[in-house]
Structure formats: structure tokens, C-alpha cells
Amino acid sequence: MEWKNRLEEMVKKTKQAFYKISSLPTDKKNEFLQILADKLILYKDEIIKNNRIDVEKAKKQEYSKAFIDRLLLTPERVEKMVNSVKNVKDLPDPVGKKIWETVRPNGLKIERIRVPIGVICIIYESRPDVTIETSILCLKSGNCVILKGGKEAINSNKILVSIIKESLEECGIPSEAVNLVDIGGRRAVRYLLKLDNYIDLIIPRGGESLIREVTEKSRIPVIKHYKGICHTYVDKDADLEKAWKVTFNAKVQRPGTCNATETLLVHKDIAKKFLPEMAEMFKKAGVEMRGCDETRKIIKGIKKATESDWKTEYLDMIISIKIVNSLEEAISHINKYGSGHSDAIITENKDAVKKFFQEVDSAALYHNASTRFTDGGEFGLGAEIGISTDKIHARGPMGLEELTIYKYLVYGNGQTRK
Amino acid sequence: MEWKNRLEEMVKKTKQAFYKISSLPTDKKNEFLQILADKLILYKDEIIKNNRIDVEKAKKQEYSKAFIDRLLLTPERVEKMVNSVKNVKDLPDPVGKKIWETVRPNGLKIERIRVPIGVICIIYESRPDVTIETSILCLKSGNCVILKGGKEAINSNKILVSIIKESLEECGIPSEAVNLVDIGGRRAVRYLLKLDNYIDLIIPRGGESLIREVTEKSRIPVIKHYKGICHTYVDKDADLEKAWKVTFNAKVQRPGTCNATETLLVHKDIAKKFLPEMAEMFKKAGVEMRGCDETRKIIKGIKKATESDWKTEYLDMIISIKIVNSLEEAISHINKYGSGHSDAIITENKDAVKKFFQEVDSAALYHNASTRFTDGGEFGLGAEIGISTDKIHARGPMGLEELTIYKYLVYGNGQTRK
Numbered sequence: 146m147e148w149k150n151r152l153e154e155m156v157k158k159t160k161q162a163f164y165k166i167s168s169l170p171t172d173k174k175n176e177f178l179q180i181l182a183d184k185l186i187l188y189k190d191e192i193i194k195n196n197r198i199d200v201e202k203a204k205k206q207e208y209s210k211a212f213i214d215r216l217l218l219t220p221e222r223v224e225k226m227v228n229s230v231k232n233v234k235d236l237p238d239p240v241g242k243k244i245w246e247t248v249r250p251n252g253l254k255i256e257r258i259r260v261p262i263g264v265i266c267i268i269y270e271s272r273p274d275v276t277i278e279t280s281i282l283c284l285k286s287g288n289c290v291i292l293k294g295g296k297e298a299i300n301s302n303k304i305l306v307s308i309i310k311e312s313l314e315e316c317g318i319p320s321e322a323v324n325l326v327d328i329g330g331r332r333a334v335r336y337l338l339k340l341d342n343y344i345d346l347i348i349p350r351g352g353e354s355l356i357r358e359v360t361e362k363s364r365i366p367v368i369k370h371y372k373g374i375c376h377t378y379v380d381k382d383a384d385l386e387k388a389w390k391v392t393f394n395a396k397v398q399r400p401g402t403c404n405a406t407e408t409l410l411v412h413k414d415i416a417k418k419f420l421p422e423m424a425e426m427f428k429k430a431g432v433e434m435r436g437c438d439e440t441r442k443i444i445k446g447i448k449k450a451t452e453s454d455w456k457t458e459y460l461d462m463i464i465s466i467k468i469v470n471s472l473e474e475a476i477s478h479i480n481k482y483g484s485g486h487s488d489a490i491i492t493e494n495k496d497a498v499k500k501f502f503q504e505v506d507s508a509a510l511y512h513n514a515s516t517r518f519t520d521g522g523e524f525g526l527g528a529e530i531g532i533s534t535d536k537i538h539a540r541g542p543m544g545l546e547e548l549t550i551y552k553y554l555v556y557g558n559g560q561t562r563k
Numbered sequence: 564m565e566w567k568n569r570l571e572e573m574v575k576k577t578k579q580a581f582y583k584i585s586s587l588p589t590d591k592k593n594e595f596l597q598i599l600a601d602k603l604i605l606y607k608d609e610i611i612k613n614n615r616i617d618v619e620k621a622k623k624q625e626y627s628k629a630f631i632d633r634l635l636l637t638p639e640r641v642e643k644m645v646n647s648v649k650n651v652k653d654l655p656d657p658v659g660k661k662i663w664e665t666v667r668p669n670g671l672k673i674e675r676i677r678v679p680i681g682v683i684c685i686i687y688e689s690r691p692d693v694t695i696e697t698s699i700l701c702l703k704s705g706n707c708v709i710l711k712g713g714k715e716a717i718n719s720n721k722i723l724v725s726i727i728k729e730s731l732e733e734c735g736i737p738s739e740a741v742n743l744v745d746i747g748g749r750r751a752v753r754y755l756l757k758l759d760n761y762i763d764l765i766i767p768r769g770g771e772s773l774i775r776e777v778t779e780k781s782r783i784p785v786i787k788h789y790k791g792i793c794h795t796y797v798d799k800d801a802d803l804e805k806a807w808k809v810t811f812n813a814k815v816q817r818p819g820t821c822n823a824t825e826t827l828l829v830h831k832d833i834a835k836k837f838l839p840e841m842a843e844m845f846k847k848a849g850v851e852m853r854g855c856d857e858t859r860k861i862i863k864g865i866k867k868a869t870e871s872d873w874k875t876e877y878l879d880m881i882i883s884i885k886i887v888n889s890l891e892e893a894i895s896h897i898n899k900y901g902s903g904h905s906d907a908i909i910t911e912n913k914d915a916v917k918k919f920f921q922e923v924d925s926a927a928l929y930h931n932a933s934t935r936f937t938d939g940g941e942f943g944l945g946a947e948i949g950i951s952t953d954k955i956h957a958r959g960p961m962g963l964e965e966l967t968i969y970k971y972l973v974y975g976n977g978q979t980r981k
Binding site: 163164167168247249253255260262263341345346357360361362364366367368384386387390391393394395398399476480502503504506507508509510511512513514515517518519523524525535536537538540541550551552553554555556557558559560561562563 | 581665680779782785802805808811813817898922926930953954955968973975976978981
């Protein structure tokens with residue numbers, strides 16, 4: 146029981162800090178970010194030393210290369226963190242922005258003002274860069290943060306959070322604004338999900354089973370950063386050059402990301418012209434193709450795509466390919482199997498674009514461009530805490546503004562309701 | 564098991580209808596609303612006849628007068644429904660509105676467009692007027708609806724939903740856009756909460772235990788319409804005339820609503836001037852007062868307010884009263900015991916207003932006005948599906964716009980990511 150009390154006490158203190166943090170002036174928040182940037186440089190060696198402990202342990206426990214690469218901090222990666230901090234410092238502060246106002250016939254003046262959400266709990270992978278990135282985005286938007294990072298990064302996270310706290314204290318901001326959960330595993334997550342008196346929002350990143358558990362068990366609102374089963378649909382009226390180039394980029398440029406295309410849909414009227422060259426490009430790049438029966442008549446010798454392929458986020462150099470009879474079939478396939486993340490149509494037909502954009506129910510839709518562009522930076526939002534696949538509050542890349550909500554301020558002169 | 568299959572099949576069909584509903588032009592939706600208004604008049608007698616069955620049954624089962632009043636439909640109340648339908652017809656359609664756009668250095672044109680959320684499941688009390696109100700708001704904003712009304716209103720709801728479906732069919736809109744769950748009780752609710760493949764949002768209205776169960780068990784995002792523990796704080800710099808008038812209105816005008824004031828906080832420096840007259844007004848109106856020790860020194864003979872009083876939504880002619888030492892104490896009390904709904908400050912001091920507005924973490928804050936104004940109509944939003952007490956997506960009254968989300972539309976010319 147003791148760890149539960151400790152955890153609850155920590156979360157309670159974070160909530161108390163929120164009432165101070167929420168109304169901090171922009172200058173004060175930027176002062177903190179500048180100090181943090183300086184301290185990250187100052188403590189670079191110590192950060193790397195602590196990270197080394199995590200990395201060595203992970204190596205001993207035979208984690209995958211990709212896992213260890215995400216865990217690893219190098220001098221260059223610390224520099225990158227510093228740049229992130231400076232970048233967020235330069236972004237406009239959304240808090241206090243008036244987004245609507247009206248004067249009612251009874252003289253009441255009503256304003257809608259952007260305000261922070263409150264205490265945000267981020268549950269994430271063993272990636273120390275996320276510790277810094279999410280903390281600075283939450284704090285700049287006036288929120289407090291509970292960090293529940295992967296246990297394999299605990300030493301890296303501890304030093305990073307202690308540097309954040311030291312920076313907060315140096316500007317006279319309560320250091321309880323950021324807290325790290327140092328109790329490992331799912332039991333801590335499960336307990337956090339019950340603390341709805343103190344936590345206002347949970348953002349789970351990472352694995353499917355974790356996200357499912359959080360969604361099922363949480364009493365607190367959740368914005369999921371779920372998987373990306375993204376599609377590129379090559380329409381019968383596609384420009385072939387664009388289709389080859391864009392589809393290739395969407396799959397191959399960085400296959401391990403959530404906005405990489407996993408399924409290629411091709412209109413039957415263009416399949417014979419489009420697929421042979423596309424298959425050559427994929428083969429040369431080492432992409433494994435899995436096709437429907439019709440596809441396999443055109444691209445010989447590839448594996449058959451099963452029902453489960455249409456539902457799979459490979460995050461790898463694999464693509465499933467399906468030939469469809471119509472634009473309507475492509476749309477239905479995406480709405481049925483997609484994850485509402487990012488989907489593209491390649492066509493020169495404006496009516497097809499309009500229909501695709503209206504009927505596909507996803508966060509980001511593309512005409513003649515790669516699905517890989519779904520990203521806060523690429524969209525010009527400055528930075529992102531992640532990509533929401535939910536359909537309330539925020540959809541797609543979540544930047545500073547998406548970490549806020551609003552309140553109504555009503556100015557009266559003794560008005561009463563009749 | 565059979566009812567589960569039936570329920571799932573119904574919800575699945577609603578989702579399929581959504582892909583058609585979401586892109587309906589405004590004219591089509593308004594045509595439907597006009598036909599619905601006409602049909603509600605046409606079928607008035609039949610609606611009332613069916614409602615009578617529910618009312619008689621509820622009377623036999625000895626439900627409270629207030630309960631039966633909410634259940635009852637009269638010719639005047641059907642007229643009121645018709646007016647609601649016409650009112651929503653006249654409101655602007657939020658769907659398709661461009662809320663942001665940018666052109667990136669690489670030439671990508673990015674638009675953020677308002678779109679419907681999807682299939683919305685409303686879980687509500689035995690109030691047939693809510694059946695019409697929520698259906699028309701959801702449909703006008705391009706959403707589909709699963710209605711799970713209180714079982715005591717089943718006959719009223721059945722006829723109302725059949726009229727909605729008939730109206731939809733007459734304009735060639737899929738009638739599966741609205742469906743009524745006719746399986747009673749919590750087991751149906753519990754099953755709905757698992758259908759995250761088809762339902763995009765759950766809005767629970769009504770009792771605390773229902774809302775808690777929904778919040779805890781749902782896999783689907785929930786926007787709570789929770790209780791209103793609203794405060795009126797009379798500051799030391801209050802204008803006494805305004806303070807008496809506004810406080811009285813906030814408690815007495817309609818005590819059964821969520822935006823009625825439940826707790827009165829009074830600054831110690833003004834308590835002796837303010838409270839005696841206030842207590843007289845409350846006594847005359849039949850309001851029961853419960854006070855802290857300091858209050859009971861000024862208002863003799865009233866009950867002592869206990870810790871549980873500060874947490875209670877009376878929804879009745881009862882008020883708890885506490886004398887505070889400072890504005891800060893008032894703010895802390897509200898943030899600790901309030902439900903983040905509506906809270907007022909009565910003062911002539913602008914700095915106090917600013918601090919109160921910044922630090923109280925509630926959906927609607929009032930200066931010198933009654934908390935009773937938190938309402939979609941009073942705010943000029945046209946109509947409301949309810950009042951959100953959550954801190955994501957929508958806060959306070961939820962109108963048509965709050966029933967939408969956005970998608971990003973990205974127009975390219977062959978762009979690929981580097």
C-alpha cells in the first residue's frame with residue numbers, strides 16, 4: 146500500500162502546483178525554458194553517464210537494436226533536445242487568447258478564453274527525448290505533467306527531471322509542476338488511471354496493449370496516440386509519375402513511423418500500367434509486397450495478403466496491395482480497416498478528391514502527397530506532443546494549442562435570470 | 564446472447580449510415596428538420612397517447628412527482644419540441660467550415676475543416692424532450708445517434724424515434740442515422756461502452772452513479788455532463804444591493820438545475836453587513852441555510868454545515884454558507900469542493916475579478932451576475948445538448964459546433980518528405 150500513498154501524494158502536489166502554473170505570464174515560462182536549455186548543456190556529460198547505465202542494462206537484457214537506439218542519448222541528441230527547448234520557447238503562448246466573445250441583449254459580456262487543461266499524465270516508451278519534449282510543451286501551455294516513462298529509461302529520466310525541477314526552482318516556479326513516476330510497470334499505470342480528482346488528461350503513447358488497457362480502465366479522459374494504418378490510393382485518373390514517387394516515399398522514406406503507408410490501394414483500370422514499375426521500385430528497395438489475388442496476377446511470386454494484413458501496422462519494409470473496383474471501394478476499405486490517421490489519394494480528378502476528402506474519416510487526408518507529412522513540424526504547428534487518433538478534442542498532430550481548453554468569462558452588472 | 568447481437572448489429576448500421584450523413588448538404592438536413600416539425604404536429608395525439616402509457620406505469624410504481632413531471636408530455640410540451648426543431652433548423656451548420664489554413668514552404672496547402680464526430684451515444688434520463696433535442700442537434704451537425712433513454716420513457720421514445728425515422732426516409736436520408744436502444748437497464752449500457760469500433764463518443768447525462776459507471780467502464784471517449792456544485796462568492800468589496808439580488812437569484816430562481824448556486828462564500832469583512840438581510844430573504848423564500856461556525860454567529864438557529872455539505876449538489880431549496888478570510892481562501896474552497904461548472908464573484912474590485920477569473924478552474928466564471936446563466940441559449944449558442952464538466956474537447960454548454968471535430972485536408976502536387 147505504501148507506494149500507492151506516495152504516488153497519490155505526488156499527484157496531489159502536482160495538482161496544487163497547477164493553480165500557480167496555469168496563470169504564469171509567458172515571460173516567466175520562457176525564462177524557465179532558457180534556463181533549462183542552458184542547464185542541459187551544462188549537465189550534458191552527467192546526462193550521458195546516467196543514460197549509459199540504462200543502455201548497458203538494456204543490452205544485457207537483450208533488447209532489440211531499435212529499442213536500444215531509441216533509448217540511447219549521445220552528445221548530438223542532447224544538443225537536439227536543447228534545440229527543441231529553444232524552439233518551444235519561441236512559439237507563441239496559447240494561454241489567455243480570446244477565441245470568441247459576444248454581448249447578450251441583457252448586457253452580459255461573454256468571453257471564451259484559452260486556458261491550460263490541468264494535470265496531464267503522459268505514459269510513454271523508454272525514450273528520454275520524450276521526457277523533455279512533453280514536459281516543455283505541457284509547461285509552455287500552462288499545464289503540469291506526470292511522466293510515466295518506460296522503466297528501462299529510469300536513470301535517464303531521473304536526471305532529466307531533476308534538471309527540469311532545478312530550472313523551475315531557479316525561476317521561482319513550483320518544481321512540483323513536473324513529476325516522474327519511478328514505480329515501474331503496469332500497476333503504477335493502473336493506479337494513476339483512478340486518480341481523477343487530480344489528473345485531467347491521460348495521453349498514452351506506445352504499444353497497442355498498453356493503449357487498450359489505459360482506454361478500458363481509465364476514469365480520466367484519454368486522448369489516444371494509437372497506431373497508423375495509413376493508405377495510399379492510386380485512382381484511375383492518377384498521374385503515374387506522381388503515383389510512383391509519392392507511394393514510394395510514403396512507404397520507404399521512414400517505414401518505422403506511424404504516418405508511413407501500410408496498404409496500397411490501386412484502381413483496377415490503372416493497375417496494369419501502375420503496378421509493374423511500382424513493384425520494381427519496391428523490390429529494389431527491399432520492400433516485401435503482399436497482394437490480393439488480382440495484384441498477384443500482375444506482380445508474380447509475391448505472398449498473398451490475408452485479412453489480417455489489412456489490419457496490420459507493419460512499421461517495417463512491408464506493404465499490402467489491393468486492387469479495387471472503384472473509388473467507393475477504396476473509401477470503404479479505408480474506413481473499415483484504417484486507423485483514422487493519414488490517407489492519400491493520387492489522382493488528377495477533382496471530383497474524386499472531393500469525394501475522398503469528404504467520405505474518408507481520418508485525421509489527415511492527402512491529395513497527391515505522401516502520408517509521411519502528418520507531423521506537427523511539417524504542418525507548421527511548431528512542435529507536437531504526438532498524433533491523436535481520437536475524434537474528440539484534437540485530431541492529428543497535437544501542438545501547444547491542442548494542450549489547452551477554454552473557459553467562459555462572463556462580465557455582468559447585477560444581472561439575474563428571469 | 565441474442566440481444567447483444569441485435570444491439571451490435573444496430574450500432575454497426577448506425578456507423579454505416581454515418582458515412583452518408585456526414586457529407587449531407589445543409590439544405591437536406593434542414594428539409595428533414597422541417598418535415599419532422601410538421602410530423603410532430605400531425606402525430607401530436609398519438610405521441611401523447613403513448614406517453615400516457617409511460618406516465619400511468621410510473622405513477623403505479625410510485626415514482627416522485629418531479630420524476631413524473633419530467634416524463635410527462637402535454638400538447639404545450641409537444642409544441643415546445645416543434646419550436647426546438649425549427650430553432651435548430653435556423654442555426655448555422657458548422658460542418659465544412661474552414662477554421663485554419665496555411666501554405667507550407669514546400670507548396671503543400673493545408674486546411675483544417677470542421678467535420679462531424681461520428682456516432683454519438685447519448686445516455687439520459689426518462690425525458691422524452693431530450694430524445695428530440697439531442698437527435699436534432701446531432702443530425703444537424705452531421706452526426707448519427709444511438710439513444711439510450713431511461714426505460715420509463717420507452718413508449719414515448721419509441722413513437723418519437725419512429726417519427727424521426729419516417730421524416731428521414733421521406734427526404735431520402737438513411738433512417739439508421741438514429742436508433743433507439745430498447746433493451747433496458749445497465750446491461751445494455753455496459754455492452755454499448757465496449758463497441759468502440761462503431762461508437763465515437765458517449766455523452767452520459769443524469770445520475771452520479773450512472774456517470775461514474777460509464778466513465779470507469781467505457782472504452783469509448785466520454786464527455787461527462789456531471790453535477791453542478793456552483794458557488795457565489797461575496798467579496799469584501801461587493802456592492803451589497805447586487806450581492807443580495809444576484810445571490811438570491813442564483814439559489815432560488817430554479818433550484819433544481821445544475822447551474823443553481825449550492826454554496827455561498829462570504830468575505831469576513833462584509834459578512835455582518837451582508838448576511839442578516841440575505842438570511843431574511845432566504846427565510847422568506849423558504850430556503851434552508853446550513854452554515855459554518857462563523858456564519859452561525861451571525862445567522863442564529865441554523866444547522867451546522869458539515870464537510871459533506873460543501874460537496875453536495877442539493878438541487879433543492881437548501882444553501883450552505885461559509886465565511887472566508889480572504890479571496891484566496893474562497894478560490895481554494897471552490898477549486899477543492901466545486902465541480903468545475905459555474906462560479907461567481909460579487910465585487911467592485913477589478914483586481915479581485917481578475918484573480919478569481921484566472922485562478923478558479925471552472926467552465927464558466929461570473930462577475931456580478933447569477934450562475935444561472937450557464938446555458939447554451941443564454942450564451943447565444945442557439946441550443947445545447949448539455950453542459951460539459953470535462954476539461955477536454957468542450958467545456959460548459961455544448962452547442963452544434965461542440966458536436967464537431969476537424970480533419971486536415973492537404974493539397975499537394977507530388978510532394979514527398981525528405
